[in-house]
Amino acid sequence: MSKELDQYLADNLADLKSRGLYNEIEPLASANGPIITIGQRQLINLSANNYLGLATDSRVVAAAKAGLEKWGAGAGAVRTINGTLQVHLDLEQELAHFKGTEAAIAYQSGFNCNMAAISAVMGKNDVILSDELNHASIIDGCRLSGAKIIRVNHSDMADFRAKAQEVRSSGRYEKAMFITDGVFSMDGDICKLPEIVAIAKEFDLMVYVDDAHGSGVLGHGHGTVKHFGLEKEVEFQIGTLSKAIGVVGGYVAGTQALIDWLKVRSRPFLFSTSMTPADAAAAIQSLQILDQDTRLNDALWENANYFKTQLNQLGFDTGITETPITPVMIGDEQKAQEFSKRLYEEGIYVKSIVFPTVPLGTARVRNMPTAGHTKEMLDQAVAVYERVGREFDLI
Structure with missing residues (x-):
């Protein structure tokens, strides 16, 4: 092995x-539900994105088992050769109905969607x-x-x-797009979509959520x-099937013309084997x-509002969240790493979130209460938070 690589990795x-930025991964010995097993320990799980408990819903x-039996373990090819099974088309029809659009296209992951859709439409002159x-x-x-990228201050x-006006007045670009998360995963705030759509209309920008x-x-x-209520005003709706939907994969929903274009020009669709049929069947369900x-x-x-209220009453800072995502700012x-470890020792699994996921100096632990948690679980977690929070002088 290269000595340079050895030294680079070690250093x-x-x-x-040394800076508390190394993330340790603990494999689960159970399904990823409201209670999880790590090693021989059972813990209340407040770190999963399984918002609705559908990942373990019977x-x-x-549906996954039935899809596996009918269609096999894998699709066997990329979508454009002969890896498009009827179950993939059924999923895309269900997605379009669910998102209120003319059509949809399924990908292997949510990450793939953003790699696929942006580069298929935007180029060096945009x-x-x-x-x-x-x-x-x-x-x-x-x-x-390859497009010019202009950062916009968060939800400003x-x-x-001002930047949309500058872009259009410059006359330098063929196409212009504004991209935003719908819900920001680290803070839990919601994008200002009505205002975004109004500004985009004024300056003829595409909107990508x-x-x-x-x-x-x-x-x-x-x-x-x-x-x-803006389904007709947003050109690109992107989503994942791996969080609240409880499976894996991703999708883009929009007009039929957009989906037709992505099927012939988005590289993850063209050059990656289709998502497994069992996953497609499970996502439909x-x-x-x-x-x-x-x-x-x-x-x-109900669970998220209850849990957040209890933390706030204790004096914890949960930031600007408007959704079930409940950070505790440290x-x-x-x-933050040490606080997470103490929660773990007390039977609560909440991962710390540090740079580069969030800016330096804004570390937090991020709680994800779900539909599957009972009030007893949440009360137990709050009691641990109170005890450990006082140890760390957070409350």
Whole structure:
């Protein structure tokens, strides 16, 4: 092995560990539900994105098993050769119905969606205005496109309007797009979509919403765009099937023409084997559950509001969240890591979030209460938070 590589890895790993920036991965010995097993210990799980508990829902599991038996373990090819099975088309039809669009296209992951859709439409003669707190996959997708990227201050509509005006008055770009997360995953705040759409209309910008943390959560489960009633005004609705939907994969929803274009020009669609048929079948079941019944979504919000209220009453700073995402702000990276470890020791699994996921000095632990948690679980977690919070002088 290269000595240079050995030294590079040793030095940089040691540096990350010394600054509290090294993330240790603990494999689960159980399904990822409200209670998880790590090693021989059972813990209350407040770190999963399984908002509605659908990852372990018996109906979704049964659909995956049926899909596996009918269609096999894998699709066997890329979508454009002979890897498009009827179950993939059924999923895309269900997604379009769910998001209120003409059509949809499924990908292997939410990350792939942003790598695919942005670069398929935007190029070196175009410009992208991007919220500064957008997800890493959006940032990478923008870079891959070759377009000019202009960062917009987070949810700052005055800054967005000024930069949109500057872009259009310059006359330098063929196409212009504004990209935002629907729900920002680290702080839990919601994009100002009505204002975004109004400014985009004024300056003829496309609007692109990555709704990874909004789908299944806002709009009675249908997402941020539905929450604001703007399905006809947003050109790109992006989502993942791996969070509230409880499976894996991603999608882009929009006009039929947009989806037709992505099927012939988006590279992850053209050059990656299709998502597994069992996953497609399971995702269809999850979407149908959400479309027919709001009880899981109602339970999610009830639990999230209860848990957040209890933390706030104790004096914890939960930031600017407007959604079930419930950060507890700490600031110092090493302190956040140590706080997470103490919660773990007390039976509560909450991961610390540090740089580069969030800016330096804004470390936090991020709680994800779900529809599957009971009040007893949440009360137990709050009691631990109170005890450990006092140890760390956070309350």
